[in-house]
Amino acid sequence: MSQLAPSLPFHRVNILTGTRTARLVEDPVEYAKQIAKAQRPLLVLGPRLLKITLGGKLLLEYALEIAKTKNIPICATATVKSKMVELGVQPDSVYDVVEIINALKDPNWKGVRKEGNHDLVLFFGFRTDLGEQGLSVLKHFAPHLKTMTMCKYYYPHADFSLPNIRKDEQWKNILEGIIENLKKE
Amino acid sequence: MAELKEITRKLKEIHEKIKAEIPWEPIGHTPMPEIPDLRNWDMKLLQTYKPFYAPFCDLCCFCTYGKCDLTEDCRGACGIDIATQQARFVLLACLMGCSAHASHAGHILDVLIEKHGPDKKINLGTSVELEAPNIRTVLGLKPETLGDLKVAIEYVYKEIAHLLDSTHMGQEGSCLDYESKSLHAGMLDHVGMEVGDIAQIVGFNYPTSVADTPLVDLGWNSVDKTKPIICFIGHNPATSTVVVDYLQENNLYDKVELCGVCCTALETTRYSARAKVIGPFSRQLFFLRSGIADVIMTDEQCIRTDMPQEATKAGSALIAALDKAMYGLEDATDMDTDEIVKKMVEEKKHFAILDPKKAAEVATKVAMAIAPHRKKQWITEQEATELAKKCSMCGMCEQACPNLFDIGRGISEVAKGNYDVIREIFNLCVGCGKCEEICPRHLPIFKIMQVGASKETWKVRTGRGPIMDTEIRTVGAPITLGTIPGVVALVGCSNFPDIRDLAEIVDEFARRKYIVVVSGCTAMAVGMWKDADGKTVYEKYPGDFDAGCVVNVGSCVANSHISGAAIKIANIFAALPLRGNYEVMADYVLNRVGAVGIAWGAYSQKAASIATGFNRLGVPVILGPHSSKYRRLYLSRKDEDEWKVMDARKRQIVETNEPSPEHLAYVCETKEKAMVMIPKLCIRKNDTPQGRAIKLNHYISLYKKYMGGGLPEDLPLYVRRDADIPLVYKKEVKAYLTQIGWKPKEPVGLPTLIGTYPTKVPVDSVIH
Ligand code: SF4
Ligand code: SF4
Ligand code: SF4
Numbered sequence: 001m002s003q004l005a006p007s008l009p010f011h012r013v014n015i016l017t018g019t020r021t022a023r024l025v026e027d028p029v030e031y032a033k034q035i036a037k038a039q040r041p042l043l044v045l046g047p048r049l050l051k052i053t054l055g056g057k058l059l060l061e062y063a064l065e066i067a068k069t070k071n072i073p074i075c076a077t078a079t080v081k082s083k084m085v086e087l088g089v090q091p092d093s094v095y096d097v098v099e100i101i102n103a104l105k106d107p108n109w110k111g112v113r114k115e116g117n118h119d120l121v122l123f124f125g126f127r128t129d130l131g132e133q134g135l136s137v138l139k140h141f142a143p144h145l146k147t148m149t150m151c152k153y154y155y156p157h158a159d160f161s162l163p164n165i166r167k168d169e170q171w172k173n174i175l176e177g178i179i180e181n182l183k184k185e
Numbered sequence: 186m187a188e189l190k191e192i193t194r195k196l197k198e199i200h201e202k203i204k205a206e207i208p209w210e211p212i213g214h215t216p217m218p219e220i221p222d223l224r225n226w227d228m229k230l231l232q233t234y235k236p237f238y239a240p241f242c243d244l245c246c247f248c249t250y251g252k253c254d255l256t257e258d259c260r261g262a263c264g265i266d267i268a269t270q271q272a273r274f275v276l277l278a279c280l281m282g283c284s285a286h287a288s289h290a291g292h293i294l295d296v297l298i299e300k301h302g303p304d305k306k307i308n309l310g311t312s313v314e315l316e317a318p319n320i321r322t323v324l325g326l327k328p329e330t331l332g333d334l335k336v337a338i339e340y341v342y343k344e345i346a347h348l349l350d351s352t353h354m355g356q357e358g359s360c361l362d363y364e365s366k367s368l369h370a371g372m373l374d375h376v377g378m379e380v381g382d383i384a385q386i387v388g389f390n391y392p393t394s395v396a397d398t399p400l401v402d403l404g405w406n407s408v409d410k411t412k413p414i415i416c417f418i419g420h421n422p423a424t425s426t427v428v429v430d431y432l433q434e435n436n437l438y439d440k441v442e443l444c445g446v447c448c449t450a451l452e453t454t455r456y457s458a459r460a461k462v463i464g465p466f467s468r469q470l471f472f473l474r475s476g477i478a479d480v481i482m483t484d485e486q487c488i489r490t491d492m493p494q495e496a497t498k499a500g501s502a503l504i505a506a507l508d509k510a511m512y513g514l515e516d517a518t519d520m521d522t523d524e525i526v527k528k529m530v531e532e533k534k535h536f537a538i539l540d541p542k543k544a545a546e547v548a549t550k551v552a553m554a555i556a557p558h559r560k561k562q563w564i565t566e567q568e569a570t571e572l573a574k575k576c577s578m579c580g581m582c583e584q585a586c587p588n589l590f591d592i593g594r595g596i597s598e599v600a601k602g603n604y605d606v607i608r609e610i611f612n613l614c615v616g617c618g619k620c621e622e623i624c625p626r627h628l629p630i631f632k633i634m635q636v637g638a639s640k641e642t643w644k645v646r647t648g649r650g651p652i653m654d655t656e657i658r659t660v661g662a663p664i665t666l667g668t669i670p671g672v673v674a675l676v677g678c679s680n681f682p683d684i685r686d687l688a689e690i691v692d693e694f695a696r697r698k699y700i701v702v703v704s705g706c707t708a709m710a711v712g713m714w715k716d717a718d719g720k721t722v723y724e725k726y727p728g729d730f731d732a733g734c735v736v737n738v739g740s741c742v743a744n745s746h747i748s749g750a751a752i753k754i755a756n757i758f759a760a761l762p763l764r765g766n767y768e769v770m771a772d773y774v775l776n777r778v779g780a781v782g783i784a785w786g787a788y789s790q791k792a793a794s795i796a797t798g799f800n801r802l803g804v805p806v807i808l809g810p811h812s813s814k815y816r817r818l819y820l821s822r823k824d825e826d827e828w829k830v831m832d833a834r835k836r837q838i839v840e841t842n843e844p845s846p847e848h849l850a851y852v853c854e855t856k857e858k859a860m861v862m863i864p865k866l867c868i869r870k871n872d873t874p875q876g877r878a879i880k881l882n883h884y885i886s887l888y889k890k891y892m893g894g895g896l897p898e899d900l901p902l903y904v905r906r907d908a909d910i911p912l913v914y915k916k917e918v919k920a921y922l923t924q925i926g927w928k929p930k931e932p933v934g935l936p937t938l939i940g941t942y943p944t945k946v947p948v949d950s951v952i953h
Contacts, residue, residue: 019243019244019254019256020243020256046854047854047855047857064830077316077854078853078854078857079854079855079857079858079891079892079893080860080892081892081893081895082892082894082895083893085389085893085894085895086893088408094898095855096853096858097854098237098813098818098820098851099232099822101237102820102822103822104827106822119296127589127682127810127811127854129589129810129811129813129814130810130811130813130852130854133239133813133814134239134785134813135243136239136240136241136243137237137238137239137240139256139257140240140255140256140257140268141238141265141268142947143257144257164313165582
């Protein structure tokens, strides 16, 4: 799914690409299609979701809406669980990010719902350095699954990534577009 | 037959080197181990704590066959795959780190043997009889003189050469074997560090056998700017100590101010408590650019490579005092002293001077000559605002920042007269200078940052060297029984992601009566924070190796005293012989000593080797988020893995289903998560019910505090029987256990891995 680099990563010092790099997607319709196509997607949520608001709403709320549209299971990392519970949602699993990635690497892992390992993993809310390193693990050692990011930075090691987005408004529109289209799919 | 002869010859050689005839303890199975000797132990560890690779680069460009693309399952032209390439890279990092310490140790040892002679006795004071736990354990040698330390360092050098050889193109083909080699390098690192610090303590008369070492000033504002200022940067005190001597001999000590950045600062305060500590590596460039130092003297490790350019910009004079970093400068070691001084003062030239006495004299004379003519003023808020107005808010600086700051916003706020954002960023800034370099408008960001830099001064307790045998006798039982809930060692660099996290971690665990140990740049960083009463952690907690205390062992090389303390517990408290007996020591530490290392802001290769050395000894290490860039962790999968140990009393292998310690090298994204991982990684199978209840009490209470309530999901794995449940949470925990159908399990009498993998060590060896 990856391709030759169409865009440079945002935090350049931390992230240098190799020969294969994420497909950059700007169109929420296409993003939603990819998610809807997945048999067993997983949403992995990071602590930055609790720190950033977009259009007066906590980023975590966007993540929960995405999950709700297609009943996508959630893995809460770091401190995400308690805020989720406060918002009335129980995560399907609690692992820290390196632990969930370690499990995802194993093709025979049963997944968070014990229905088999996931085929598409969406990452949302991590530091770019740790996030990109985690995606690198899966790019090299988990050919059985695809990865996708929801943050406003281009992540070369993912299979699908949003571009670097300077205006929060644009990011908000993309996220809302994904949610809308997932509802329709 | 020939092989047997070879082994006998080798053993004879080893026995000669370690003076086998002196029967202070029986010699174990692996005196002076070579690469294969501890491989089975490593493989046992790696079976549970599997390497987890996060490739930082998809390519390999090590030889001219390449660049080779190693993406997914592609192999290089030499046949290497991406996992093995990561492991090779980690080994190289460990070797760089190990070499840095070993070479520092070897150099300082030569300097001190030159000064005192090889027969100078090692005497670490009345409370430290077990002077060199790492050397004794690894080599089987009990070093009595400085000359004996030579044997240890030469062994380390030899092993480094073998290990480095294995990284050559087209050789080792297994990531696990590379890991075993990294673990070997890490272990050697602790030997090298121990040689270095023992030599320094003996040769420079550093404090030892004392806990209450002096508190010294910390922060750039502690420096008296009215005096000529000499600043030492690096790690090796060979020069700074000579400068102190020179000033004292010439009655100039009151007239010249001495300060330091990074570990040399800590070293210098161990020699003279009047020296000031500027701060950790992250403050280096900022301090250089402030121009406060009249003369900068560099030695080795973690010194900026653009030192001459930066010194020139700031109008400071530079002396490169050690051959490891000569910066292309003219070597003035044989030049006439007055001639050098003249050139440095009049022509503003920088020099390499490798004779410490000459360097000391030149530094003093140059500092005294140029200081009266130099301006050392901080920028005013108005000036900063004017400069900041040039910012176009292009955002390029944010893209260049490795710690992910929107520094441009800080600058644009300064332009509006708001200094809060820049103050916040300054506290977190790692001082790399990438933002200033990339700015298309050439804004002097570091200069502008001066308005955000705290003008406060703090305190740091001088490094105290080895943990005393008497202290080990007091805490050995409570640590292994679990009633002291753990030893928390915060080591290494202190950069990412937020320097303040460290002091908060220290405060939290000292308050909870853990034994907290710090070293290196972290020891400085934890001092840069005051509580509501205006006290730093060093003023708040005593410096003993005991519950609720905060011990600063010293600089990077003093990390060997932390691993040494773990070994001492096995040897002094549990009375297990350590001589050439590494597996038994490591097995004891892994299964019975609740210690955890935290390398929260680590960036250097030295941190990689120190941490890997701790791992081989059975001490888990927690790293900060950006340390995922080290490429390798050691993770277990608690739900899938086996947690079998030998119960040495019953001589039976038992499945404990208890992941303790859960991981060996682990990355946490946030401080909050680290706060919860620390108590968990202190849990050991050997805990008594009372000890386990205390440990779980902290685990639960920290979970509630930092993760926002509830109980840790994996708590049932750590409750063996009712008696393990902490009283305060009894009702809540019991309800949870009932709900998930928890069943009690037998605690293991004497847990050990010996007997569960092929080893020459008999199970009897672990019974004391
Ligand atoms: S060492 Fe191997 S993988 Fe690396 S460039 Fe050479 S042939 Fe390629
Ligand atoms: S100097 Fe500080 S603010 Fe500038 S790029 Fe480096 S870490 Fe970021
Ligand atoms: S790079 Fe320079 S001009 Fe651009 S935002 Fe940063 S400080 Fe301003």
